[in-house]
Amino acid sequence: MSNYSIGKRIREIRLKKHFSQEQIALRAGITPAYLGQIEREEKNPTVKLVEKISNALDISLSELFSNQENLINRTDSVE
Secondary structure (H helix, E strand, O other): OOOOOHHHHHHHHHHHOOOOHHHHHHHHOOOHHHHHHHHOOOOOOOHHHHHHHHHHOOOOHHHHHOOHHHHHHHHHHOO
16 A cells, blocks of 8 residues: 555646646645645645645545545445
């Protein structure tokens, strides 16, 4: 099992929702450069900042931390 990457997950959701780094950073109250560092796993955000980013992405914390691929695989294997 691989380690969970909050930065990669933030980037994945941001791109799916067609937000720029600038848009999310502004909404979360951080700089676009800092958001980029989080997405590249160069910085580790606090829980409070992760909450702000999830709000900026218009999703809940549970959605941010959910692994959609695993949920889909579990659903497909149950019949």
